[in-house]
Ligand SMILES: [Fe+2]
């Protein structure tokens with residue numbers, strides 16, 4: 001493994017907090033969702049993030065012999081549903097990249113599998129967010145943005 005055990009433990013702590021925060025965040029977004037379908041997709045994301053946190057907590061416990069006690073994970077308040085979704089595409093792709101690096105850095109098959117599965121879910125989230133933007137209406141992009149896109 002090209003990272004130390006202590007580095008991995010430290011990363012796991014951060015990942016657990018991030019995943020719990022993301023799980024709450026998607027719950028909040030689900031409350032703002034314009035359609036039942038969008039709400040269901042967002043609640044599915046929320047469950048996925050919670051499962052990631054749980055799996056990381058299991059790994060933390062195996063590595064340290066101690067149960068991780070997560071700190072309070074409250075999401076920042078969401079003002080703009082559409083903007084938040086767009087930001088989530090970046091966050092999800094960053095997580096995908098991060099977990100992919102961990103997958104490559106580790107030798108333990110269980111840990112590798114855990115990061116591989118989380119990575120796959122984050123990629124799915126990123127790829128499904130455009131469906132949520134589409135659910136907002138015929139076209140979610142402002143006129144100006146639309147012109148610059150078609151003008152490429
Ligand atoms: Fe996640």
Ligand SMILES: [Fe+2]
Pocket residue numbers: 022045049092095121122125
């Ligand atoms: Fe995600």
